[in-house]
Amino acid sequence: MKKILIVIFCLLQFSFIFAASAKYESENYNLNIRYNDVITPGDAIFVRMNITVPKNHKKTKTEPEKKATLQLLQDKKVIESAPFYHLKNKKTNYTEMLCGIPVSLWLKEGNYSIKVIYADSDSDIKEFILPSKLEMRTFPEEILKLDERNTSIKTDNSPERAAQIDKLNNILFTTMPSDIFSLKKFTTPTESQRYTAYCGDRRTYVYTNGKSSTSLHYGNDYGVPTGTEVHSCAAGKVVLAESRISTGWSVVVEHLPGLYSLYYHMNELSVKEGDMVTQGQLLGKSGATGLATGPHLHWEVRLNGSAVRPEFFLNNFTFEED
Ligand SMILES: [Zn+2]
Structure with a gap:
């Protein structure tokens, strides 16, 4: 049976979010863990770990690649899980890894825990429960009456629309461990502070025929x-x-x-598929294309396929030191 170790932790303030840290020391390696310890519907949990080898540790010829998994558990059931990816570094005897998992916008009150499974080698596997707390959040509800044009978009069952949804989902559920393009906190896509809707809003769409459907709004809308x-x-x-x-x-x-970050309902685009972009680079201009009741920008963030609140990423979510 695997031993569960409770690690020592303390609270430190990193930029403007509270980040917790934890340490584990053994003969073969030392782990330093930084993570956000608040589990909140629609946010994410990010854990950054660095692993150092103690000076007196006997070196083996070939150091096995270190692996780790991050899990969110409800009672004892895993509800989210993802492998850590390696961050590049040039120091010897030093490994740095990062992992993020989404917390569902539908999360209910319950007993949750954050677990890290760390494999220093295939035979040296340890599990850590990271101390955490649950903070619930309430989301507003709104009713949107759709006109003829928007009703036909929303109820479009064409193979073309189905193919577009499949294509996007395939992208959003893809995880490329080597694609580390940014560790900085996000900036907002527009200077406007005129929010007309938020991520997690419970929306009821009323169609022209009187029927309706309920769904979650996945992004922040700027009017x-x-x-x-x-x-x-x-x-x-x-x-x-x-x-x-x-x-x-x-x-x-x-x-x-x-x-991934997503930008919808634009009027024109300035980039094409495959382009590398810098933070703040122009992607295009906003508009009212697609399902829109007026001109606005829809900005959305997805993590491992799930929509998460974009505001979370305006914090130093990777615990990057300047
Ligand atoms: Zn929107």
Whole structure:
């Protein structure tokens, strides 16, 4: 049976979010862990670990690659899980790894824990429960009456729309361990502070025939006039830049393994698929294309396929030191 170790922890303030840290020391290696210890619906949990080898440790000829997994558990059941990816470094006897998992926008009160499974080698595997706390959040509800044009977009069952949804989902559920393009905190895609909707809003769409459907709004909407500049929230790679039935002219940028930002309803694009972009680079101009009741920018962030609150990423979520 695997031993669960409770690690020593303390609270430190990193930029403007509270980050917790934990340490584990053994004969063969030392772990230093930084993570956000608050589990909140719609946020993410990021854990950064560095592993150092003690000076008196006997060196083996071939050091096995270190592996780790991050899990979110409800009672004892794993509800989210992802492997850590390695960050590049030039120091010897030093390994740095990062991992993020989303916390569902639907998360209910319960008994949750954050676990790290660390394999220093195939025969040296340890599990750590990281101390954490749950903070619930309530999301507003709104009713949107759709006109003829928006009703037909929302109820479009064409193979073309289905293919567009499949294509986007394939991108958003792709994790490329080597795609580390940005460790910096995000910046907002527009200077406007005029939010017209938030990520997690519970939305009821009422169609022209009187029927309705309920869904979650996955991004933050900025009520900006058509032609407003839209900038990339972080450095990355453009993995989609095209017109879609429901989201209009759309851009998706990959920033970290499994971490993407999305920009919808644009009027024109300035980038194409495959382009590398810097933080703040112009992606295009906003508009009202696709399902939109007026000109606005929809900015969304996805982690391992799940929508997460973009505001979370305005913090130093990777615990990067300047
Ligand atoms: Zn929106």
